[in-house]
Amino acid sequence: MGLKSNLLVLVMVFGALGSAPLMAEAQFNIIGSLLKLINIQGTVFCTADGNIGTNATSTPVFPNALVQLQCGNGNIVSTTTTNNGGIFSMFLNPVQFVLSSLLSNCNLVVKTPISDCNATLPSTGFLTSSLQFLGSFVQDGLMQIMKVAPNPFTFIPSP
Known part of the structure; x- marks a missing residue:
């Protein structure tokens, strides 16, 4: 893979990791509303x-x-x-x-x-x-x- 491809993969991985707390909070809110x-x-x-x-x-x-x-x-x-x-x-x-x-x-x-x-x-x-x-x-x-x-x-x- 070229440098641009590796950089794109890293951005996607860090982007997904950075949004994990937001996803967890959204899942908690959905579960909270079901409770x-x-x-x-x-x-x-x-x-x-x-x-x-x-x-x-x-x-x-x-x-x-x-x-x-x-x-x-x-x-x-x-x-x-x-x-x-x-x-x-x-x-x-x-x-x-x-x-x-x-x-x-x-x-x-x-x-x-x-x-x-x-x-x-x-x-x-x-x-x-x-x-x-x-x-x-x-x-x-x-x-x-x-x-x-x-x-x-x-x-x-x-x-």
Whole structure:
């Protein structure tokens, strides 16, 4: 190789080495942005409106209820089921969901009829709730979790 070729190779190698910290920082920023999650969590109660009763200690919960996150014109973007304690949780990637849009354009919908937990309750209709932002916290020093919860549920009877 001639002198010009060797010089070009050296410039390329040093250029690549010089940009390594920038590449590492860019990779960290990409990884850092992936270590954020949105967690929607709440409890569905076995009541006519899905909310806790006036006597909180004796309000039964709604286990095995199908809970959907619906956005826009009813597009289902996430689905989960309540556990035996009536608690549900769903995690979303904030790269796919902007928090302000999630809060203004999405609702939780409980699709399982409330009569499934108490036969005296309606067998048609569904529960729905808008969302509220509770805050964010850092877990294990690495992951930021934005906590979102349902507002009180409302029963929507079927026509």
